[in-house]
Amino acid sequence: MKQTNRSIVMTGLMIGTFLTAIEGTVISTAIPSIVSDLHGIRIMDWAFSIFMLTSAVTVPLFGKLSDVFGRKRLFTIGTGFFLFGSALCGLSWSMESFITARGIQGIGAGGVMTISTTIIGDIFPIKTRAKMFGMIGMIWGVAGIFGPLVGGFFVDALSWHWIFFINIPFGLTSVFLITTGFKENRRRKKQKIDVAGAASFTISMAALLYGLQRAGESGRWLDAQNLILFTLFITVLALFLYIETRAEDPMIPVSVLWQPIVAITNGLALVASAILMGNDMYMPMWLQGLLGYSAMASGFVLTPMSITWMVGSFLCGWLLAHSGVRISGFIGTGLLLAGTFWLELLDPGVNPLLYYLITSLLGLGFGLALTLTTLCVQSAAGHQMRGAATASNQFFRSVGQAIGAAVFGAYFNTSAAERALCHGQDPERVLNGLNAMLHSGGGRDHPSYGQIFQDVLFFSIHHVFVVMTILAIAAVIIAFFLPGQLPDEKDHKV
Template sequence: MSQHTKTVRPLVIAAVMASMAMVAIEATIVSTVMPQIVTELGGLHLYSWVFSSFLLAQTAMTVVFGKLADLYGRKPVMLIGIAIFLLGSVLAGFAWSMPAMIAFRLIQGIGAGAMQPVALTIVGDLYPARERGKIQGYLASVWAISAVVGPMLGGLIIHDLSWAWIFWINVPIGIISAIGFIRYLHEHERHGQPSIDIAGAALFTVAIAALMMALTDFGTSDYERAALELAVFVVSGMLFVAQERRAADPMISFALWSHRPIAACNAATVLSGMALMGLTTFLPMYVQGVLHRSPVIAGLALTMMMVGWPTGATLAARTFHRIGLRRTLIAGSVFLPLGAVFFATLTPDSTPVFAGLGSLVMGFGMGVVSVSCLMLIQEIVKPSERGSATASNLFSRNLGSTLGAAMFGAVLNYGLSHTKGMAAVTSDQLRQLLDSAADNLHDNAVRLALHQSLHLTFASILVISLGVVLSVMIVPAIKLRAVGEASTG
């Protein structure tokens, strides 16, 4: 998409930030209010699926909508994504049971799967690389602010209003965002009749959905169902590959995805997504269960990552044109294992400040890596492939989060069941430790077992962080041109 003379870039970016704020706030506000929702609707055994359905749909549809944006333009796909997300939001507010809530959250996830890749693609279309970095810093700040505002807003809504309003507040934001795109984003008309690889899109969606469900079930030790889902993934994946090889305009270009810089950046993104999931899941558990600090302190230790992330993203945006994208990427990646060292060396006598410092350092590295990878990927493809390339990076991040949840959950379970000198720790014992401030001998034994188990988890995060460094070192040098195009060197 080439920039149209009537396009008003600042107002389009405001619309982009509004659309991303809906997805970002929803990611934190729902988790804050879910205990009240499940109390009213029942179905506690379905609790995790309220989050899993959203992530599953978002991940599976990201690549599909990225391709559609290349075929039909960014604006129509973005407006469709906003409409789907708002439909899911309105319906979720009226949910009468947990299965209904899960279904409506899945609709929200489909909308988010359209909005996120297309929003970042629009930024790539409107700004050359030297200007785009600053905008990416703004977008990173949206996620950081949402991480803080979301839980606070959820608490206020529950205190004064019905929980339904955590979903309905999206409606005015979404309408304002849509108006911004309609009025201020103008694309040149596209000629020709693009062909949609419907079979490829369907098979890809089935394959990714089956893979993510299998990973989730492996993480919860439901091996029989996970094996069945893995079989569905293998069969549908093979059919998908066969379909893409014969399709005139395939849903996924294997040549694009296997291009060395894109493959290396996406591999680094998968690994950093895994590390991020491990940290956000288990650092609060360590601070509460091992260090015996309150949930507020645990939250603050983790929130330091949300300080480091936009800082790293903004710094990368301001420096990459001087030292080069590849050097920026490698330098930023080093902060991931550096931050992971803090967690791998935590002891029961450590302070939460030590853990918070590790979060800050690791968040800084992730901010640099995420922005640099995205800009690099957008620079080495043609504008007609930018939507698909951007979507591949977001897909990698979500896939990494799911892989991380499954792998680190398995590592923790292994550690709890193989603690030296004591029997396997049960989930009830773990819950009592996290809920109780008591400091008796039994609690100390469970506390030590939790420390040893989480030490294994944090050591795994360190290894994966080193993998991020190795991945980005494979990336070739990228020379940016003044017109915002690039070549590999």
């Protein structure tokens, strides 16, 4: 029997990881053009939240299915979903069709992310495995740096459609390398699939996000339909937790979640990820809609955040060794608070260098805070539960991003409608007018759109930044409850 060619497999995994990683940042600088072309500012948050929601649900499911049907088969299926969704994104004719395609993309991304990590565990011994995970982490950093630039380049040079079409040849290459280089053991342990847990979680999250979306569109958070949706969310979420405590192979082991350090750090991961989504959605809109930046130029402004994110990740280990968990958490969340507070104070006339400073601060804070949460969760779990604990951390990050996208989108729409009424304007007309302003250069170079539209956009994004600052304060408070040092790992050795 032929042996696995680790170099070929690792190359395929890195290509697949890069495609799914860059998809989270490449759209940041393109979303204003997409929204303008497809006329969907009211529901633009779903373009982010649906991707995060479907990937969050499928991360644990693909892991379970790969144990039953094999890694290679499920990697191919996951990549197939991702590429099919990419093609549909590029061919979208409306914002609704684009959002549907993003959901399909998210399903595939969840599969690629979780199976890539699992395959590395299958083919590398533990000492080498750590280096391979470091290479995968480097891929995420590179994707973070180049994602906004790639998005801006395609929008300015070709069109936003090519952001998605370009995935297809690289994705097929990844599948070819995995299928030819990976020789897996076909003996699999039979496990039950937690269908009830996955279904109940999906229903609860869909009810929450749809309720937030409706509230943002109508401005009536407590009308009958929204109350029904929020009640459904709470009820089905409780059912989900009940199912998980009794499932033979739960999607997310609740026993892991109840450990104090895991609960605290996962809560911090959720809040920090929500802040991250707010920055990714509304910083490009501020730069392009109010300052007249091109998509490429706004990508350059976001680039320092990706660089300092990597720096923060590297610093996290040193800080933990010298200052402990709680101090490291305070430093990371304090940087997030400083960055969001500065965002709250912005006006269109500030020195452009300030934007680079803000994104640098935020990147350093995210790198410290989010890396810290992963290290704490892994240290708290024994060897047998470490994979589940790490999955729970990724799960809460994804849910935080999905909920953050919906909450910020709802609050943006509510604030825009409120400001339009202050000007004596029809909120529907003003929101439609904002679509035009979101073309590159639309803020300053097209005065025909009027000061009213610019004022509404400034007011709405400013209020989103205020909410981000409040969440950053909450993150600092959560950091106060972190332990002084990492848990003792003497009983957790392999």
